[in-house]
Amino acid sequence: MQDVQHISIAIARPPDAVYQFAGNPANLPQWAAGVAGAEIQQENDIWIAQAPFGKVKIRFAQQNALGVMDHDVELESGETFHNPMRVVPNGEGSELIFTLFRHPGMTDDEFAADKLAISNDLQTLKELLESAAG
Template identity: 70%
Template sequence: MYEVQHISISIARRPEDVYTFASNPANLPQWAAGLASSQLTQGPDGWVAEAPFGRVKIRFADRNNFGVMDHDVELASGVLVHNPMRVVPNGEGSEFLFTLIRQPDMTDEQFAEDRLAIETDLRTLKTLLEK
């Protein structure tokens, strides 16, 4: 088993609003700089993006009523990284959760950098949605 860190942020918007925006891959460049640094294009087996670490393929969970936005990221090397992500009700707002799973051969520094990138992305999402 690998080390796991749960990263969350409260967003003062209805879960449906957060889910609709965050689950749309076309919106990733607006808030997920750690994953998509340019517009995404839809291919036959997922979305393609230019990430800070190279070209990636992204496949999201099908739309659902549970707020689940899990997605797999296939790196240029062929390595597949599963990213659990969801939005849940929190009073009149939402809690957005990302589960960071440490990858094999990842150094402590790389794991900390991943966490920081995700925290930054979630703060950006919060700012966008609370405008």
């Protein structure tokens, strides 16, 4: 089994609002640093972005009423990373939870850097959504 970290952030927005924005791959360049500023295009159910590390293909879970936004990211090498993510109600707001898996061969420093990058992305998402509400 792989090491895992659950990274979560409270967002002062209803779950539906968080889901509609974060679950729309077209919005990724606004909050996900790995594709920040990238042009993202849809081809059927695949979203393609030119990231600093090469072209990536992103596949999100089908729209659902459960707040599940799991997505797979496929690198040009063909290596694919599964990223579980979901939004759940938290009082009048939401809790967004991202599950980070430690991949084989990943050092402690690399795992910590991934966790920090995801935490930063979620903070950016929080700020975008909360400022849009204000």
